Amino acid sequence: MMPASIVLAAAEEHIDRSHSWIWPEGYELVFGSIASILIFALLYWKAGPFVKKAMEARTARIQDELDGAAAALRDADADAVAIRQALGDIGAERSRILADADVQAEALITDGRARLDAEIADLHAKADADIAAVMSRSGDELRFEIAHLAAAVAERVVESTLDDRTQQRLIEDYIARVGANGAPA
Secondary structure, three states: OHHHHHHHHHHHHHHHOOOOOOOOOHHHHHHHHHHHHHHHHHHHHHOHHHHHHHHHHHHHHHHHHHHHHHHHHHHHHHHHHHHHHHHHHHHHHHHHHHHHHHHHHHHHHHHHHHHHHHHHHHHHHHHHHHHHHHHHHHHHHHHHHHHHHHHHHHHHHHHHHOOHHHHHHHHHHHHHHHHHHOOOO
16 A cells, blocks of 8 residues: 555645746746736836826926026026125225224314313413412402401500590591591592
8 A cells, every 4th residue: 555655645745846946837927927917017007107297297306406406506606706796895895984984083183182272271271360360369368368457456556555535536537538528538
């Protein structure tokens, strides 16, 4: 019985195994190839237009981005030229403004010095007038004090040297003289 079991075992091994470890059986190869061709044809027929549209849209989007980048580059170059030109104008404007500021500063300094000189002259004149007024006032006050002291001393001297009769006669002479002139002497 052994030979029958070996044949049976050999037949079983033949069913599980293919003739090549890379290629399938012939009928599997034919049916698999036909099925693959049908699937690829169906994909090309149905999905092809979508893929083509997507690729065209992608190409158009990339082209738009390239065009936009080129336009942005042109705009940036134009702006750079304008900025460089403005920088030249800014330098000239800065020089002009600084020159104007120097002229105005010199005018302010000259005007300020003239005003200060005038104020100093006014202050000197006022100080001289104040000094003269103080001297005059102090002279008047000194004269008044001397006159007051002289009158007090004269009164004491007169009181000590005059007697009542001489004093009475001087008063009457003064009243008579005032009455004759009409004003005090």
